[in-house]
Amino acid sequence: MNYWKHSLLSRKKFNGVAEDYLxxxxxxxxxxxxxxxxxxxxxxxxxYGIDLCVGKFGEMISNADNQKVLVRDIxxxxxxxxxxxxxxxxxxxxKSADESLLDFIKPVxxxxxxxxxxxxxxxxxxxxxxxxxxxxxxxxIYLVKEFLGIDYAMELxxxxxxxxxxxxxxxxxxxxxxxxxPDLEQLKGIENELS
Numbered sequence: 001m002n003y004w005k006h007s008l009l010s011r012k013k014f015n016g017v018a019e020d021y022l023x024x025x026x027x028x029x030x031x032x033x034x035x036x037x038x039x040x041x042x043x044x045x046x047x048y049g050i051d052l053c054v055g056k057f058g059e060m061i062s063n064a065d066n067q068k069v070l071v072r073d074i075x076x077x078x079x080x081x082x083x084x085x086x087x088x089x090x091x092x093x094x095k096s097a098d099e100s101l102l103d104f105i106k107p108v109x110x111x112x113x114x115x116x117x118x119x120x121x122x123x124x125x126x127x128x129x130x131x132x133x134x135x136x137x138x139x140x141i142y143l144v145k146e147f148l149g150i151d152y153a154m155e156l157x158x159x160x161x162x163x164x165x166x167x168x169x170x171x172x173x174x175x176x177x178x179x180x181x182p183d184l185e186q187l188k189g190i191e192n193e194l195s
Contacts, residue, residue, distance in 0.1 A: 003029045006078050013077060016063025021074055024053055024061075027146075028078050031165075034139045038180050039169045043134055046088045048125055050075040055147065084178040090126035093179070094172065097130040101171035105132050108159040115152050118144060130171075139165040 003025035010021035028049060031040035044052065053075040060068045079087045086092075107123070110116050119140060122131035134140060141160070145153035174180050 001082060006081060009081060010074055010077065014063060014069045014074065015065045015067055016069075020061065020063040020069075024057055024071060024074050025078055027053060027056060028075060030142070030146075031139065034142070034165045035169055037169075039172065039174070041082060041179070042093050042169055042172055043139055043165070045079045045082060046090055046093055048090050048122055048131075048134075050079070050087070051125075052143070052147070084181050086178040088178070090122055090131045091128060092176075094126065094128045094130045096173040096175050097128070098171040098173065101130050101133065101168065104163050104168060104171075105129055105136055106161075107132060107136065108156075110155060110159050112152070112155065115144065115148065115155060118148060118152075119156065133163070133165065133168040136160060137163050137165040137168055 003022065004018070006025035006029075007018035007021045010025070011018045014021070028044050029040070031043035034040070035043075043049070050072055054071050057071045059072075060070055061074075063069055076087045107129070108119065110119075119135040120132075122134045123129060125131070135143060137160075141153050141156055144156050
């Protein structure tokens with residue numbers, strides 16, 4: 001589902017207008033800029049991605065109806081819409097990562113504590129070294145630029161031999177139906193509304 005359809009669903013669920021929600025949904029699907037396949041969801045469609053949304057957009061937004069809506073709820077609905085009603089954790093996605101993926105991950109420890117904390121956060125949240133592909137890749141450089149700015153992104157480039165996220169995602173096996181099936185009822189509903 002594209003981020004405009006997610007925005008239309010948010011309008012139905014939270015009121016306001018679709019544009020109120022567009023930037024949040026666009027961010028959650030920004031991984032498509034790097035991997036235009038359903039596996040892009042591995043990068044932000046989970047509780048870590050939801051937490052990043054809150055960090056980027058704040059705890060709440062005010063919609064066009066002047067109602068406060070939790071960013072966490074908007075992001076969680078995005079996950080549910082794409083993943084059969086599931087809001088997974090990093091562990092749900094990475095539990096079946098191929099062991100050879102770890103050969104490509106060399107955790108870096110920059111001197112700057114703000115950058116170090118940001119790029120190690122997936123590991124801290126999950127306890128799984130494989131989750132570092134999110135921040136120790138070209139996608140991670142993009143995230144650092146979005147959250148900390150271009151100077152931090154360039155510093156990370158100096159520390160990493162960034163792997164291409166396209167190659168790394170191939171080591172994650174999709175084993176559960178929710179990982180590749182959107183909520184078909186919601187898709188039908190939005191298509192009927194647009195007709």
